[in-house]
Amino acid sequence: MSAHGGTVNVEGPRHWRNVVVLWLIASVIMVPVVIFLIGPGLPPGNGSVEASGQTADNTVLLALATPVALGVLVYLGYVLFAFRERTPDVVLDGPAIRGNSSVQFWWLIVTTTLVLFLAGYGSVRLLADGSGGGQGPNPIARPAVPAGGKLLVVQVVAQQWQFNYRFPGYGGVETNQIELPENTLVQFNVTSLDVIHSFWAYELGVKADANPGVNNVAYVTTKGPVIFHVRCAELCGLWHGYMFNQGRVVSKADFAAWIARQRVYFAPATKTLPPYSKTYFPPALRRAG
Amino acid sequence: MAGAGKRIALITITAAIVCVVIGLYIGLYLTNVPGSAAATTTATGEAQLYLGTVPAAETTDPHPTWVSYYVVDAKAQTWQHKTTFVLPANTLVHVTIYNYDSASALRNNWFGQATGTVGGVMALNGKTMPGIDPDLASHVFSIPQIGLAVPIQGIPDSAKNPCGNAPCSLSYDHTTTTFTFRTPGKGLYRWQCFVPCAAGFIAGFGGPMQTVGYMDGFMKVV
Numbered sequence A: 001m002s003a004h005g006g007t008v009n010v011e012g013p014r015h016w017r018n019v020v021v022l023w024l025i026a027s028v029i030m031v032p033v034v035i036f037l038i039g040p041g042l043p044p045g046n047g048s049v050e051a052s053g054q055t056a057d058n059t060v061l062l063a064l065a066t067p068v069a070l071g072v073l074v075y076l077g078y079v080l081f082a083f084r085e086r087t088p089d090v091v092l093d094g095p096a097i098r099g100n101s102s103v104q105f106w107w108l109i110v111t112t113t114l115v116l117f118l119a120g121y122g123s124v125r126l127l128a129d130g131s132g133g134g135q136g137p138n139p140i141a142r143p144a145v146p147a148g149g150k151l152l153v154v155q156v157v158a159q160q161w162q163f164n165y166r167f168p169g170y171g172g173v174e175t176n177q178i179e180l181p182e183n184t185l186v187q188f189n190v191t192s193l194d195v196i197h198s199f200w201a202y203e204l205g206v207k208a209d210a211n212p213g214v215n216n217v218a219y220v221t222t223k224g225p226v227i228f229h230v231r232c233a234e235l236c237g238l239w240h241g242y243m244f245n246q247g248r249v250v251s252k253a254d255f256a257a258w259i260a261r262q263r264v265y266f267a268p269a270t271k272t273l274p275p276y277s278k279t280y281f282p283p284a285l286r287r288a289g
Numbered sequence B: 001m002a003g004a005g006k007r008i009a010l011i012t013i014t015a016a017i018v019c020v021v022i023g024l025y026i027g028l029y030l031t032n033v034p035g036s037a038a039a040t041t042t043a044t045g046e047a048q049l050y051l052g053t054v055p056a057a058e059t060t061d062p063h064p065t066w067v068s069y070y071v072v073d074a075k076a077q078t079w080q081h082k083t084t085f086v087l088p089a090n091t092l093v094h095v096t097i098y099n100y101d102s103a104s105a106l107r108n109n110w111f112g113q114a115t116g117t118v119g120g121v122m123a124l125n126g127k128t129m130p131g132i133d134p135d136l137a138s139h140v141f142s143i144p145q146i147g148l149a150v151p152i153q154g155i156p157d158s159a160k161n162p163c164g165n166a167p168c169s170l171s172y173d174h175t176t177t178t179f180t181f182r183t184p185g186k187g188l189y190r191w192q193c194f195v196p197c198a199a200g201f202i203a204g205f206g207g208p209m210q211t212v213g214y215m216d217g218f219m220k221v222v
Helices: A013-041 A049-082 A101-132 A252-265 A267-272 B002-031
Strands: A152-159 A162-167 A173-175 A178-181 A185-192 A197-201 A206-210 A216-221 A226-232 A244-250 B036-038 B047-054 B068-072 B084-087 B092-099 B122-124 B127-129 B137-143 B148-153 B175-182 B187-192 B216-221
Touching: A013 A049, A049 A101, A049 A216, A101 A216, A152 A178, A152 A197, A152 A206, A173 A252, A173 A267, A178 A252, A185 A197, A185 A206, A206 A216, A244 A252, A252 A267, B047 B084, B047 B137, B092 B137, B092 B148, B122 B148, B148 B175
Parallel strands: A152 A185, A178 A244, B036 B084, B047 B092, B084 B216
Antiparallel strands: A152 A162, A162 A173, A185 A216, A197 A206, A197 A226, A226 A244, B047 B068, B092 B175, B122 B127, B122 B175, B137 B148, B137 B187, B187 B216
């Protein structure tokens, strides 16, 4: 009964039809907007094959989440409008809510289907190339080497509070900057000399924890020249917020020239470094507690 | 009624005072930073910075057992416990570091080479060299944001006349490290030591290694 004695048909099919029509219209408009306008701007961008893949994945996730979010918002907006009290001189409570097995059934079917699809989609994508993530010491998802190219191994050595990079294929030289050749499959061997850090090369779509005594492997296939930013993504002490630097993907010729300069400049330090290894265990220190 | 009113007023005033005191404490804590020291300028417009490293801070320091950097006046040999250095932008800075501490060795031997300095070299006790034996490193003066890292050799364990707490005169056993680097544009840059030199802390990297004002600080480029 309404305040004026009339009845309100809250369970009538007209309301469901209206909500569904409004939701369909909103979805038809917004999903293409998400895919074609918002999607290309999603992180982490197109700095590498893996980064492009992550951007595509984020677009898929957002495109699937959009109808779900719109369903909630359209339903909320509709009931606020359709069931508002038009003559609020007497405020009465609405009729009691009863179970609706049909709604519950379809809600379970739709959400279960979505979740299972996303689980399958994510697994397939992850197993294809590792998606730039750390895979531990025995990676199972290894991308193919680009035609005419070869694998470049770069060791990331983290310590409080700086990332260094070691190139075993170039005399084991270690640098405090990083440059990579374009269109190359790079294998990052990430480790730490002290506490847990995380190597996050944002524009390349690479993120791998740096654990002491562990070799965490991550792959990335570079594309064209790009500047990328490296940050530590694991709270690691006083200067964690300052543990960053900047790298570049350059042409193969520029990389060859750069690494040759590094070998000359860091020759004195290279002589004192331990032989290249996937992990390092610095000896006990005289002062260490 | 009058008694209740007085009680409410008393409680209100007391609560307000407590809030003000807590606010002051938090405010002072957040705004309290170690003091800064400006480098001296030479006749040629370049800057000169003198620093000292000691195995233990002054006996009056809140942490008198902590290893620490100091700013040193080269002529008067007065020591200031400041680790923020104010330097002019895009200027050559000549740095002299008097080290009174012994060696702790590096965790990463890479830091045994001087990098980011003019000519890629440093000088130890007047002798120019690209770096030192990593096992003899006592400290590293490093500003990672500009790629600067210079190892500082320690005094021998068998030193006859070591200095305990700051300040230390030049008559004590010490090493002298000098190098030159060019400051970047204006900004705030952090510096740190890379030798795990914090005695008594886990892996030598706690306490003074994790506290601005001892083995960490800022370079304020103006």
